[in-house]
Amino acid sequence: MDDAVVVRDLVVERGRRRVLQGITCAVPRGTVTGLLGPSGSGKTTLMRAIVGVQTINSGTVTVLGRPAGTAQLRHRVGYLTQAPSVYADLTVRENARYFAVLQGRGRAEADRAVADVGLADAADQLVGTLSGGQRSRASLACALVGDPELVILDEPTVGQDPVLRADLWARFHAMAAAGTTLLVSSHVMDEAARCDRLLLIRDCQLVADDTPAAVRATTGADDLEEAFLRLIRASEAGREPAGGERR
Numbered sequence: 594m595d596d597a598v599v600v601r602d603l604v605v606e607r608g609r610r611r612v613l614q615g616i617t618c619a620v621p622r623g624t625v626t627g628l629l630g631p632s633g634s635g636k637t638t639l640m641r642a643i644v645g646v647q648t649i650n651s652g653t654v655t656v657l658g659r660p661a662g663t664a665q666l667r668h669r670v671g672y673l674t675q676a677p678s679v680y681a682d683l684t685v686r687e688n689a690r691y692f693a694v695l696q697g698r699g700r701a702e703a704d705r706a707v708a709d710v711g712l713a714d715a716a717d718q719l720v721g722t723l724s725g726g727q728r729s730r731a732s733l734a735c736a737l738v739g740d741p742e743l744v745i746l747d748e749p750t751v752g753q754d755p756v757l758r759a760d761l762w763a764r765f766h767a768m769a770a771a772g773t774t775l776l777v778s779s780h781v782m783d784e785a786a787r788c789d790r791l792l793l794i795r796d797c798q799l800v801a802d803d804t805p806a807a808v809r810a811t812t813g814a815d816d817l818e819e820a821f822l823r824l825i826r827a828s829e830a831g832r833e834p835a836g837g838e839r840r
């Protein structure tokens with residue numbers, strides 16, 4: 594399968610602490626790949642390395658056939674950071690149009706991105722007056738402006754109600770069906786089940802890189818939460834998870 598992202602033997606230290614310890618993985622084009630792992634396991638750091646804003650110690654990160662962070666990738670990769678990165682003193686529409694200008698895109702594309710995240714009714718509201726969940730969607734709209742080929746989303750559904758979360762996931766899958774590649778971090782297991790593929794990080798290392806069905810089958814667990822617990826226990830014990838195991 595053609596991969597949008599290829600990571601090989603990636604080692605990253607932050608604050609003199611090893612945060613990623615030789616990660617090797619790939620993100621296939623046109624898929625929604627979930628990035629999961631406990632808090633502090635290195636998800637954001639891996640995303641930053643893929644976007645090209647993280648200093649790495651060794652290894653390679655190739656994005657759309659080029660080294661991560663090269664100038665030619667700037668307009669081809671969208672990144673939603675965990676903390677919303679929008680201007681509080683501009684409206685939602687103004688923010689999206691500003692990011693559209695940076696991407697060399699037009700107003701219509703900015704307005705479409707605002708509508709796509711369900712903020713059409715709040716388009717003329719100042720971002721500083723939005724709720725936390727709305728502000729996070731405004732930031733998402735700015736990351737999606739211009740239909741980037743690769744979209745890196747760090748916890749895009751935090752603070753959203755179930756209806757909005759379902760709408761956003763439908764939107765992510767529609768984007769993937771149209772050829773966009775999405776890497777989405779989450780802590781929520783029902784979101785993991787919605788992904789085409791899953792990457793699970795634990796203690797600086799990758800413990801799973803597979804489809805949700807294969808993760809369940811390998812561990813013998815009925816649901817992904819239990820599957821992840823078994824993978825994590827197996828990685829702690831330094832052994833392969835036992836298939837068909839029931840506890």
Ligand SMILES: Nc1ncnc2c1ncn2[C@@H]1O[C@H](COP(=O)(O)OP(=O)(O)OP(=O)(O)O)[C@@H](O)[C@H]1O
Pocket residue numbers: 607608612630631632633634635636637638639675
């Ligand atoms: N600027 C920094 N300087 C030093 N250490 C950092 C820095 N940012 C993150 N770290 C450390 O790197 C490790 C990985 O952090 P990272 O943010 O990648 O985890 P995460 O899996 O995204 O966590 P969460 O799910 O809580 O967002 C953590 O131990 C964190 O404390």
